[in-house]
Amino acid sequence: MYTEVFPARIKNAREENKLTQAEAAKELNISQSVLSQYETGERLPKLETVGKMSKLYCHTTDYFLGLADD
Numbered sequence: 001m002y003t004e005v006f007p008a009r010i011k012n013a014r015e016e017n018k019l020t021q022a023e024a025a026k027e028l029n030i031s032q033s034v035l036s037q038y039e040t041g042e043r044l045p046k047l048e049t050v051g052k053m054s055k056l057y058c059h060t061t062d063y064f065l066g067l068a069d070d
Contacts, residue, residue, distance in 0.1 A: 002065045002066055003041065003044070004066065005064075005065075005066035006038075006041070006044075006064055006065065006066070007038065007039050007040055007041040009059075009063060009064050009066070010038060010039055010053055010057070010064060011039040013053070013057035013058075013059050013063075013064075014039075014057060016057070017056070017057055017058070019056075021035050021036055021039075024056065027052075027056050028049060028052050028053065028056060029052075030049065050064060050065075
């Protein structure tokens with residue numbers, strides 16, 4: 001479930017918040033290329049990063065994990 005929905009949900013959440021990958025990556029303290037890999041499903045983030053995304057994008061971690069539809 002997680003790996004199927006996570007990439008699309010974080011990308012959509014970033015776009016909903018009108019952030020570029022560069023802007024979001026800076027706020028998350030990661031590189032733009034790493035964020036791009038998260039958004040394409042090529043790489044999975046650490047739990048700490050998922051928490052930061054939750055705060056930055058104003059969605060629950062359950063939403064990103066596919067456990068809720070917010």
